[in-house]
Amino acid sequence: MKNEASRGDSASQFNGENSQSKYDFGGKWQPSELELARRAARAKRNKRSAIIAALSSFFVLGGLAVIAVTSPGWKLLSDTFFKWAYGVEVLPKILLGFITNITLTTIATICVAFFGLSIALVRTSKAPALTPFRILATVYVDVFRGIPMLLVILLVGFGVPALQIQGLTNNVLILGLTAVIITYTAYVAEVIRSGILSIHPSQRAAARSLGLNYVQTMRHVILPQAFRRVTPPLLNDLVALIKDTGLVSILGVTDAVRAAQIASSRSFNYTPYVMAAIVFLLITIPLTRFTDRTLRKSIEQQNAQGLA
């Protein structure tokens, strides 16, 4: 939003109004001798802390590295998992497979967002006409949140083609995608629902007292606040989703995991798996950092609101 940058220091804002005419804060203040001495002492202490941290890190981490590299099994270990020349050789295949993971993630994210929101809205609504859907949604969420996703992938990926229904696809990629969407919709619906329920009833009362109806209240007052609050957990689910697209490899989809498996079984070397892991990490670590930052901001914002 517009004032994102200026939100941080709201506490200091309150005091300013009445006092500005009386005191000149901009002026000629010089720190006292005492304050200067304090600052010098603080700077000295900080410098000492930094030196200690650096030395300690150097010896502990360096020591661990030396122990690992000089241990008798190191050669075998690095040949099995970290044969970089071979790793680079198979990297194009893994990257090609990773495009499948990204595609799956993108399509799944869009579908999951839509279905997840719909289910959350059905479950939080009190409309009598929606009662059967509310029951179905509850059962659906309970079931698919409570079973391993691998099981869903196997059921959909192998079970659906076994039905031999005309017009239904046998494409493992689509079946795998469907299984991922089914499972993650259940997770995301619950996250959004908890967000909706976390908005204080007084917000609803204020909106309704202005004459807004249920749908308007949801759309303009409740959902915008709920989404802001659940953005961090939703981003967490996105990271998990990226990783979990690797599970569809069990159906024979040639994603990054499958590509690594093929390369590895051909050479009895496990470096391709490590390469695949690195490829995943290149996406997931930055996204995790971004999630952490969003969470921190969101907490700060809620605290600021609490003050007022």
Place this chain on the structure above:
Amino acid sequence: MSNSVLEISKLRKSFDTELVLEDISIKVPEHTATVFIGASGSGKSTLLRCINLLEPIDDGVIKLDGEEITDVEINPDEVRRKIGMVFQAFNLFPHMSVLENIILAPMRVKGSSRDQAVDQAESLLKRFGLLDKANQYPDRLSGGQQQRVAIIRSLALNPRLLLLDEITSSLDPVLVNEVLKTVRDLKAEGMTMVLATHEMGFAKQVADEVCFLKDGRILEWGTPDQILNKPQERQTQEFLKQVNEAGRL
């Protein structure tokens, strides 16, 4: 006798097994203010929420401009458009700027264009000296400013009746005055109001009628002078004595 904007007869309300309001009957003529006083939990807030149809009632009738709004066939959303409500905790929408808070209902409920709504909101903000805060978010305002914005927000639909629910109870004494001044101004302009308050001095200034609520019943009612200076009932006297000792009279 002028027409009553609000007329309640024999209203009864309970939560589960607990009886909260019983045999409440009042008339609020146009351009007057009725003030409810009473201890916390005496049912003041619940009464205001019932009038705004935010709470279903057990029995009785509520009429707005002679029309029964407790009729089951009436659309509560349309009733609430005619009644403004201001809450103890302001309840501004934190994700919207001051201006957006105010124009939401005119645009969505009344179908005003954005320009129209903004014009109206800006003239209201100007009138109450808050125009410079139009683009601020609620968490950047002081409590008193937030409450004044909440009052403006409730005025944006030109309500027939304004319900004010302990609107100064979460403000410190310095900020209370600016909010009370706003309410006095509205009263002077002829707004019809029902208030719940702990500010007895304010009740004296603004009220045409004061009702003392005790355990969900109107125990005593009359002019501010009758109730606040010469209460007849022992329980009213005791309540006022306690308020007096707490220094809020």
